[in-house]
Amino acid sequence: MKKHTWLSGLGIAAAVALVATGCSSSGGSDSGSTELTFLTHWGPDQVTMLEEAASAFTEENPDITVKVQAVPFANLLSTLRTQGASADGPTIAGIYDAWLPELARDGLAAEAPADVAKDVEENWPEGVVSAASQDGKVYGIPNEIDLYQLNYNTALFEEAGIAEAPTNWDELVTAAEAITATAPDRQGIGFITSWNSGAVHPFLSLLASNGGSFLNAAGDAADLESPEALETAELYQQLVDAGLTDSSMSGANANTTGPYLDNFVNGKTGMIIMANWWEGSLKDAMGDDFANVATAPIPVGPSGDVSSSISYSWDTIVNGNASDEKQAAAWKFLSWLNGPDSGENGSSAMGDILISMGILPSRVSDVDAHAEALSSEFLSSYVTAMETATPFPTVLGASAAADALQRQIEALLNGQADAATAMKTATTDVDAALTAAR
Amino acid sequence: MNVTSTPTVGGSVRSLPRPRRRRTDRAHRGITAAIFLSPTLLVIGLFTVVPMIMTIVISFHRWSMFTPITDMDFVGFDNYARLLNDSARVQAIANTGVYVLLSVLITVPLAFLIAMLLYFPRLRGRNVVRVILFATYVIPTIAIVIIWSNIYAPGYGPLSAMVQAIGLTPPGWLSDPQWALLSLVIFNVWQMLGYYVILLVAGLTQIPEELYEAAKVDGAGIVRQTWSITLPMLSGSLVFVVLMTIINSIQVFDPIYLLTQGGPAGSTNVVSFEIQRSAFQYGQAGDASALAVSLFMLIVLVGVVLNAILKVRKR
Numbered sequence: 001m002k003k004h005t006w007l008s009g010l011g012i013a014a015a016v017a018l019v020a021t022g023c024s025s026s027g028g029s030d031s032g033s034t035e036l037t038f039l040t041h042w043g044p045d046q047v048t049m050l051e052e053a054a055s056a057f058t059e060e061n062p063d064i065t066v067k068v069q070a071v072p073f074a075n076l077l078s079t080l081r082t083q084g085a086s087a088d089g090p091t092i093a094g095i096y097d098a099w100l101p102e103l104a105r106d107g108l109a110a111e112a113p114a115d116v117a118k119d120v121e122e123n124w125p126e127g128v129v130s131a132a133s134q135d136g137k138v139y140g141i142p143n144e145i146d147l148y149q150l151n152y153n154t155a156l157f158e159e160a161g162i163a164e165a166p167t168n169w170d171e172l173v174t175a176a177e178a179i180t181a182t183a184p185d186r187q188g189i190g191f192i193t194s195w196n197s198g199a200v201h202p203f204l205s206l207l208a209s210n211g212g213s214f215l216n217a218a219g220d221a222a223d224l225e226s227p228e229a230l231e232t233a234e235l236y237q238q239l240v241d242a243g244l245t246d247s248s249m250s251g252a253n254a255n256t257t258g259p260y261l262d263n264f265v266n267g268k269t270g271m272i273i274m275a276n277w278w279e280g281s282l283k284d285a286m287g288d289d290f291a292n293v294a295t296a297p298i299p300v301g302p303s304g305d306v307s308s309s310i311s312y313s314w315d316t317i318v319n320g321n322a323s324d325e326k327q328a329a330a331w332k333f334l335s336w337l338n339g340p341d342s343g344e345n346g347s348s349a350m351g352d353i354l355i356s357m358g359i360l361p362s363r364v365s366d367v368d369a370h371a372e373a374l375s376s377e378f379l380s381s382y383v384t385a386m387e388t389a390t391p392f393p394t395v396l397g398a399s400a401a402a403d404a405l406q407r408q409i410e411a412l413l414n415g416q417a418d419a420a421t422a423m424k425t426a427t428t429d430v431d432a433a434l435t436a437a438r
Numbered sequence: 439m440n441v442t443s444t445p446t447v448g449g450s451v452r453s454l455p456r457p458r459r460r461r462t463d464r465a466h467r468g469i470t471a472a473i474f475l476s477p478t479l480l481v482i483g484l485f486t487v488v489p490m491i492m493t494i495v496i497s498f499h500r501w502s503m504f505t506p507i508t509d510m511d512f513v514g515f516d517n518y519a520r521l522l523n524d525s526a527r528v529q530a531i532a533n534t535g536v537y538v539l540l541s542v543l544i545t546v547p548l549a550f551l552i553a554m555l556l557y558f559p560r561l562r563g564r565n566v567v568r569v570i571l572f573a574t575y576v577i578p579t580i581a582i583v584i585i586w587s588n589i590y591a592p593g594y595g596p597l598s599a600m601v602q603a604i605g606l607t608p609p610g611w612l613s614d615p616q617w618a619l620l621s622l623v624i625f626n627v628w629q630m631l632g633y634y635v636i637l638l639v640a641g642l643t644q645i646p647e648e649l650y651e652a653a654k655v656d657g658a659g660i661v662r663q664t665w666s667i668t669l670p671m672l673s674g675s676l677v678f679v680v681l682m683t684i685i686n687s688i689q690v691f692d693p694i695y696l697l698t699q700g701g702p703a704g705s706t707n708v709v710s711f712e713i714q715r716s717a718f719q720y721g722q723a724g725d726a727s728a729l730a731v732s733l734f735m736l737i738v739l740v741g742v743v744l745n746a747i748l749k750v751r752k753r
Binding site for chain 1: 502503504505506520523524525526587591592593594609610612613614615698699701702703704715717718719720721722725
């Protein structure tokens with residue numbers, strides 16, 4: 001009897017503890033406030049700015065509090081996979097737009113309410129809105145947009161006797177030859193390896209500037225055996241065969257920097273094709289020598305008409321598994337955070353945070369509000385490139401497809417495959433990756 | 439009533455109760471054992487057996503980790519069939535095989551040699567050397583990787599500088615597909631060597647000193663002693679070291695995740711990294727589970743084969 005009583009007591013205690021735990025994690029506290037969690041990959045400075053913005057929002061909306069959870073970029077998707085499916089997982093998450101198709105399909109990304117969707121459609125460029133949408137429905141509020149341009153070292157150009165940045169592939173090869181000839185340990189142009197976006201996006205930017213594309217119009221198969229894609233691969237092969245690019249000088253480490261960054265900042269690499277958000281890394285690593293870095297549009301290929309950079313954007317999404325109350329609070333916070341009244345001088349608070357990292361905001365009013373900062377010598381070329389940018393495809397399996405292409409680009413850069421073989425293998429592997437994801 | 443008949447002196451028969459006490463004792467022992475073992479069994483069941491069974495079940499399904507586990511679609515052996523149809527996975531399996539083979543071929547003889555050098559000559563400071571060797575095994579991989587990423591740095595790294603100093607052109611240790619996997623094997627050997635040396639030194643201490651003394655009396659030199667005494671007597675430890683090297687090498691993940699991300703050109707992509715990528719980057723938990731189950735079966739197979747070899751040798 002005694003034993004039964006003790007067991008019963010233990011059971012009741014456990015039940016009470018479970019109920020209590022359930023209550024505390026439901027997000028709605030006794031005081032009536034709703035606590036949101038914002039998952040991001042930003043660094044400490046930007047997290048502080050986001051926390052300050054969240055505090056300002058809570059002052060206006062005392063019933064909603066926002067807690068920021070920061071993880072490294074490499075762990076962002078895996079954190080979403082392990083925590084996102086829960087109603088108590090992160091309420092808001094900053095995501096790379098290539099992940100959206102899967103998140104929307106699986107219900108993790110909630111469809112934006114009508115008023116939020118209308119706001120997004122009216123205040124963001126069409127290409128960015130399409131990247132934040134699936135089947136015509138808006139799922140996230142876009143924030144940053146990233147593009148690639150040619151960065152070059154003006155001191156090396158001067159030493160090599162080159163006056164202007166290359167505008168086409170012939171000029172690119174000529175410039176690379178001249179720079180490589182200036183010293184034995186220099187490479188004319190560097191192509192990053194061991195980092196998928198870093199390897200794939202410059203290749204696709206050159207491909208887009210040659211009139212080609214990664215996938216077909218339907219987005220369900222590779223388009224890498226087109227004449228334009230073959231020409232792009234042949235450009236890589238030509239640069240490798242002539243010793244104008246050296247893969248041993250262009251590896252990335254886990255921070256996407258490593259020897260690739262080191263060789264550019266130390267004046268051993270003449271040109272790179274890199275994203276705007278590298279500005280901070282270059283400034284930190286180069287100090288005063290950053291004045292030698294100039295930016296130019298992606299050189300146009302023989303089959304292309306216009307320079308076109310691959311672009312990709314980031315969105316903030318709301319957890320579709322969260323309670324209705326939390327979802328409503330999350331959209332309210334995001335509308336405020338990305339709206340024109342939360343930041344300085346007509347910018348959104350989000351726009352201010354992005355500019356602090358040297359990242360281009362995508363909201364039209366944010367671009368206007370930060371016109372001065374965006375007109376800097378380094379960034380202005382990226383801003384102009386937004387007009388002719390080619391969005392990275394946001395389809396199911398895009399990440400695996402990019403990894404498949406990366407392997408062949410790296411095989412090309414290491415002289416393991418010729419252009420035709422690399423593109424043929426890439427086509428097979430990309431098609432397999434897209435099929436497996438559907 | 440259960441009785442047994444026992445013949446007694448004088449022909450009289452006396453009924454005795456059956457020896458229930460022994461059976462009761464056995465039953466008691468069983469219950470006691472069950473009670474004492476239950477916490478361990480519960481923990482093993484919850485955290486080892488259940489996840490293993492779940493992994494096997496998931497491997498026959500298509501499941502996105504964003505959805506509840508109840509939303510899986512049964513696909514039979516499709517995930518297993520795809521293992522050999524995907525060039526990245528085939529490359530990962532081949533790379534794993536090469537990595538394991540090189541690790542065993544370099545680590546085991548080297549560990550044996552160092553263990554012999556540390557055990558037989560009565561040198562001062564050999565315990566300090568053992569501690570230093572073992573330290574590489576104890577330090578977390580993440581801390582070691584920071585050092586090794588600089589050692590392998592092209593151009594300014596000490597390894598490249600040493601190669602340049604002797605008039606050779608250093609390779610891209612981690613950026614050249616022909617060198618990257620070997621560079622990771624060297625890292626693995628450096629990290630694990632101390633652990634295996636300690637295991638082999640422990641094995642050497644079990645060999646009776648008298649055997650060597652008798653061999654010396656018979657005129658056996660160091661090579662003959664090693665071949666005829668040390669190696670046969672140490673075979674158990676050596677097989678264990680080989681098994682541990684294989685298991686550790688098959689499961690390699692940290693240095694690849696931290697140093698190369700499977701590149702360049704997939705040259706360092708191994709099965710464990712591919713499992714991570716399939717599950718957490720591509721959301722293909724079924725494919726990842728099929729890979730994990732295959733890897734587990736491979737490890738079991740290696741264990742069985744080595745065990746069989748050991749038994750044959752003992753006979």
